[in-house]
Amino acid sequence: xxxxxxxxxxxxLEEFTYRGDATVRRPSADASQEAWVDYVYLRDNPCGPHxxxxxxxxxxxxxxxxxxxxxxxxxxxxxNARDVMLAERMSPEGKGEGS
Amino acid sequence: xxxxxxxxxxxxxxxxRGNTGWKPAWRKAEPASAYDFVIVGGGGHGLATAYYxxxxxxxxxxxxxxxxxxxxxxVGRNTTIVRSNYLLHGNEPFYECSMKLWEGLEQDINxxxxxxxRGVLNLFHNDAQKAAYIxxxxxxxLHGADAVLLDQDAVRAKVPFLNVxxxxxxxxxxxxxxxxxxxxxxxxxxxxxxxxxxxGVDIIENCEMTGLRIEQGRAVGIETTRGFxxxxxxxxxxxxxxxxxxxxxxxxxPIESHVLQAFVSEGLKPFIDCVVTFGAGHFYIxxxxxxxxxxxxxxxxxxxxxxxxxxxVIEDVCEGGMALMPRIGRVRLLRHWxxxxxxxxxxxxxxxxxxxxxxxxxxxxxxGGFKATPASGLCFAHxxxxxxxxxxxxxxxxxxxxxxxxxxxxxxxxxxxxx
Numbered sequence: 001x002x003x004x005x006x007x008x009x010x011x012x013l014e015e016f017t018y019r020g021d022a023t024v025r026r027p028s029a030d031a032s033q034e035a036w037v038d039y040v041y042l043r044d045n046p047c048g049p050h051x052x053x054x055x056x057x058x059x060x061x062x063x064x065x066x067x068x069x070x071x072x073x074x075x076x077x078x079x080n081a082r083d084v085m086l087a088e089r090m091s092p093e094g095k096g097e098g099s
Numbered sequence: 100x101x102x103x104x105x106x107x108x109x110x111x112x113x114x115x116r117g118n119t120g121w122k123p124a125w126r127k128a129e130p131a132s133a134y135d136f137v138i139v140g141g142g143g144h145g146l147a148t149a150y151y152x153x154x155x156x157x158x159x160x161x162x163x164x165x166x167x168x169x170x171x172x173x174v175g176r177n178t179t180i181v182r183s184n185y186l187l188h189g190n191e192p193f194y195e196c197s198m199k200l201w202e203g204l205e206q207d208i209n210x211x212x213x214x215x216x217r218g219v220l221n222l223f224h225n226d227a228q229k230a231a232y233i234x235x236x237x238x239x240x241l242h243g244a245d246a247v248l249l250d251q252d253a254v255r256a257k258v259p260f261l262n263v264x265x266x267x268x269x270x271x272x273x274x275x276x277x278x279x280x281x282x283x284x285x286x287x288x289x290x291x292x293x294x295x296x297x298x299g300v301d302i303i304e305n306c307e308m309t310g311l312r313i314e315q316g317r318a319v320g321i322e323t324t325r326g327f328x329x330x331x332x333x334x335x336x337x338x339x340x341x342x343x344x345x346x347x348x349x350x351x352x353p354i355e356s357h358v359l360q361a362f363v364s365e366g367l368k369p370f371i372d373c374v375v376t377f378g379a380g381h382f383y384i385x386x387x388x389x390x391x392x393x394x395x396x397x398x399x400x401x402x403x404x405x406x407x408x409x410x411x412v413i414e415d416v417c418e419g420g421m422a423l424m425p426r427i428g429r430v431r432l433l434r435h436w437x438x439x440x441x442x443x444x445x446x447x448x449x450x451x452x453x454x455x456x457x458x459x460x461x462x463x464x465x466x467g468g469f470k471a472t473p474a475s476g477l478c479f480a481h482x483x484x485x486x487x488x489x490x491x492x493x494x495x496x497x498x499x500x501x502x503x504x505x506x507x508x509x510x511x512x513x514x515x516x517x518x
Contacts, residue, residue: 012411018516020515020516037500040513041353041501041513042352042353043342043355044342044351045351047340047342047343047404071404073405
């Protein structure tokens with residue numbers, strides 16, 4: 001399996017570290033216990049396309065959001081995690097930059 | 100006349116008449132319209148559950164539904180190691196229960212599973228690891244298991260070809276559990292399937308669960324590729340596919356599915372007579388009775404449902420092997436494969452009721468499910484039959500994450516790929 005880093009190009013798996021599901025979002029500090037349990041412990045664990053966080057530790061040290069098919073290990077999309085988060089904040093449902 | 104029971108007499112009898120009387124180990128059962136108990140997943144744990152349910156809890160009208168064939172999943176994909184060398188109170192009584200069941204298994208199910216208590220030796224390479232292993236050994240002994248601490252000379256005498264004087268990772272000693280060892284993994288599946296079948300359990304292969312029917316908050320049966328099967332109680336034992344099956348009931352689990360690879364070398368003359376694990380990397384090895392070296396290491400570390408892995412972990416495992424036992428360097432790899440592990444958030448399993456009445460869950464075995472097979476079956480059968488947890492499995496509750504009562508043997512936190 002190789003990942004195409006937006007900054008470094010196609011690199012081998014051994015350069016990257018896996019973090020996990022990129023769709024979970026940290027709840028606010030005063031959120032309910034259920035929301036926190038959900039965030040820390042529960043996962044969709046899909047069989048198919050999965051959005052996940054990888055860290056390019058032996059390369060540019062960027063955090064990446066990779067969309068990958070867990071059935072075939074096919075890489076469908078790689079983006080800079082910061083860009084993904086900024087886009088989410090600026091979207092109509094987001095809270096805007098700096099909030 | 101057909102031969103039912105395996106014994107020396109039946110072997111001689113069949114030998115004298117050309118082996119014409121052996122019957123298939125289990126029937127090819129067709130699904131009935133309804134059962135008292137339906138176990139989803141015909142792996143080691145599902146089959147053991149059905150067996151103990153019928154044998155010890157008087158269960159009747161039991162079916163095991165399996166999407167593939169018996170022995171095709173993780174029960175046929177592991178490195179066959181059995182041991183009970185855990186530290187924590189939530190775990191050790193359970194695994195020791197499993198060890199005791201392994202010791203009596205073959206007589207119990209009348210099947211040669213090649214249970215071989217050849218010993219499991221965990222090596223340590225520094226003082227901190229030694230202290231941790233002394234603590235673990237004491238915990239094992241306090242829970243009724245066996246453990247012996249070996250010093251460097253004792254390790255050298257027991258396994259003379261280890262790289263004891265390595266400059267970087269010198270071997271300082273090891274923790275030995277002599278009652279641990281290996282079991283012929285697919286014989287466990289076949290043996291439990293045959294024993295369960297003889298108690299009237301229907302083993303339905305090539306029957307995949309596709310949906311769960313819930314009426315008034317209660318699970319009443321499963322939709323399958325071979326039609327609807329009604330059930331009073333449904334037990335899920337689906338290993339790496341647990342999240343997919345639980346999603347049919349609208350549940351999200353504290354589980355990620357990961358791929359673990361295992362390896363077998365070409366056949367060699369016997370030279371490794373126990374299970375050895377490397378303490379400075381993740382590598383464990385034993386030699387099968389056919390002569391192949393059976394070894395493995397870490398999971399690949401990313402979510403996967405593909406039963407195959409990638410090269411970096413293969414390289415890492417082989418480096419561990421070379422650091423531990425340089426003499427295996429020119430041995431050729433015969434085959435390797437991957438299995439899908441239900442990695443839980445604290446590295447420990449779940450045997451519990453679910454929020455849906457009539458639906459029970461057995462999952463989260465990470466990559467240690469094989470050794471747990473008999474106790475997992477016994478405890479899940481206990482839960483299904485009596486609606487209360489077995490005394491050695493009381494800690495394996497689904498709500499322990501919300502309660503903060505996690506059983507984190509390695510102290511890694513809620514990061515499944517680190518357990």
